[in-house]
Amino acid sequence: MEQTGILLESGTNELEIVEFEVANNKFGINVIKVKEIIQPLPVVFVPHAHEHVEGIIQLRGEVLPVVDMLKVLGIKDVERSPQQKYIVAEFNKQRVVFHVDNVTQIHRISWDQIEKPSDMYQGGASQVIGVIKQNEQMILLLDFERIMVEINPDSGINVESVKKLGKRDRSEKKIIIAEDSPLLRKLLFDTMNEAGYVNLDFFENGRDAYHYLETIVKADPSKDITKHVQMVITDIEMPQMDGHHLTRKIKENSDLAALPVIIFSSLITDDLRHKGERVGAEDQISKPEIAELILRVDQLIL
Numbered sequence: 001m002e003q004t005g006i007l008l009e010s011g012t013n014e015l016e017i018v019e020f021e022v023a024n025n026k027f028g029i030n031v032i033k034v035k036e037i038i039q040p041l042p043v044v045f046v047p048h049a050h051e052h053v054e055g056i057i058q059l060r061g062e063v064l065p066v067v068d069m070l071k072v073l074g075i076k077d078v079e080r081s082p083q084q085k086y087i088v089a090e091f092n093k094q095r096v097v098f099h100v101d102n103v104t105q106i107h108r109i110s111w112d113q114i115e116k117p118s119d120m121y122q123g124g125a126s127q128v129i130g131v132i133k134q135n136e137q138m139i140l141l142l143d144f145e146r147i148m149v150e151i152n153p154d155s156g157i158n159v160e161s162v163k164k165l166g167k168r169d170r171s172e173k174k175i176i177i178a179e180d181s182p183l184l185r186k187l188l189f190d191t192m193n194e195a196g197y198v199n200l201d202f203f204e205n206g207r208d209a210y211h212y213l214e215t216i217v218k219a220d221p222s223k224d225i226t227k228h229v230q231m232v233i234t235d236i237e238m239p240q241m242d243g244h245h246l247t248r249k250i251k252e253n254s255d256l257a258a259l260p261v262i263i264f265s266s267l268i269t270d271d272l273r274h275k276g277e278r279v280g281a282e283d284q285i286s287k288p289e290i291a292e293l294i295l296r297v298d299q300l301i302l
Contacts, residue, residue, distance in 0.1 A: 011248030011279040013241055016108045017132070019139055020087065020100040023075045027100075028107070028132060028141045030237060032267055035088045035095070037103050050151045054099060059088065066097045072127070072147055091266040092145060092287050107134065114141060114239040116180070116204065129180060130239045145266050145287065146183055162194045162291055170196035173301050177202050178209040178234040178246060184287075188233075195294045205238040206246030217255040225256050231301050233293070236265040244279050251280035260300040264293055 017028035018037070043055040043066050054066040066086070070078065081101035088097050114130035130141035175197055179185050185202050192200055203209040209232070217225045232250065234243035241249075243263050250256045260282040268276070268286035276284040282300055285293045 011244045011275075013111050013245035014108060015111060015237075015242070016106050017139070017141065018087065018106055019104045020085070021081070021102040021104060022069045022073055022100055023078045024101075025073075025075075026104075026137060026139045027069075028139045029087065029089065029098075029144060030141075030267070031106060032272060033089045033091045033144065035090050038086045038088060040084055040086055040099070052147075052151055057086075057097060059097075062095070064088070064095055064097050066099055067147070067151065068099050070099075089144065090269070092148065094148070096148065098144075107132070107139075111205075111238065111242045111245070112207070112240050116239050129237075143181060146181065149183070162191045162294055165195060165291060165294060170298075170301070171198045173197060173230045174199045174201070174228060175231045175233060175297070175301075176200075176209055176213065176229055178204075178206050178232070178238060178243065180204050180235065180238040184235070188290075191290050191294070195297075197294075197297070206234060206241030206243055206249075208240070209234070210241065210246055210249055213250070213256055213259070214253075223255045226258050229259060231297060232259055232261045233264050233297070234261065236263060236267050244275055247276070247281050248279040262293065262296060262300070 016031040018031050018034050019026060019028055021027070041057045041059070043057055045055045046053065049055070052067055052071045054068045056063050056065055083102040085100055085103045086097045087100060087103065088095065109132060114132055117128045117131055127143050127147055128140045129143040132139040132141060175192070177185070177188055177200060179188060179202065189200065189202070201212070203212065213225065213229065216228050217223055220228065234246050236243040243265060247261045247263065250259055250261055261280070263276045263281045263284040264287060265284070266287045268284045273284055283296050285296060
């Protein structure tokens, strides 16, 4: 896909999503994750692969797994659309192909237009991280990182890599973490605790995290935020306010600017690193490199 303006901007709290269909249902994927959209290619069957994996294809010399989104979403007994497409995606330092029924259009929207799914209908194992209302229709924004971790658990955060760093006491250091995925919040809680960081406050989006920081500094006559919080770690993709916008607001606020911010996201690539640099992040680390994150926190927080 050709790069669009959204890829060159930083901290606008906007994103573009590629809308696609599976069995007449509408879903979305962040355009930043999408490398290209192609017609289906012959798939080579792989014995004993995960049930969601159709097989592998060769694309310009690179072997890529093909994930059947019908199976991922638990949709059975439907015929494939004659307009079916392959979405070639890259995130978490891996490339994968998602087999969908059709790709329809691209929408540019603000993160504050994306509603968090209700616990009543999403369930604990839901792959939906946001609901976008477009005219009379709804587009479900999917958690592709979770989809891939379910297929390949080794692609997720690994607490064992943190244990190798050894024991140390960091319990007095207060860290704010903005992460919308319940799965990732649990994994970050476990791994940060294993590393000795137990004084953690989690927020589901950048807006809530920023309001919390504002409340703290307004209540302190000295306006010294670093007496109360020593670090902010943020994801990028979050409803209401994304991590780039959160970082920019922190760095533009004279009472908060001293706080070091690390962006920890599946979207950290060489092509997109400039976005975090422009908003003033002290560092950017790609998921699932949790050991690298801990080591960088150690350097910045002491």
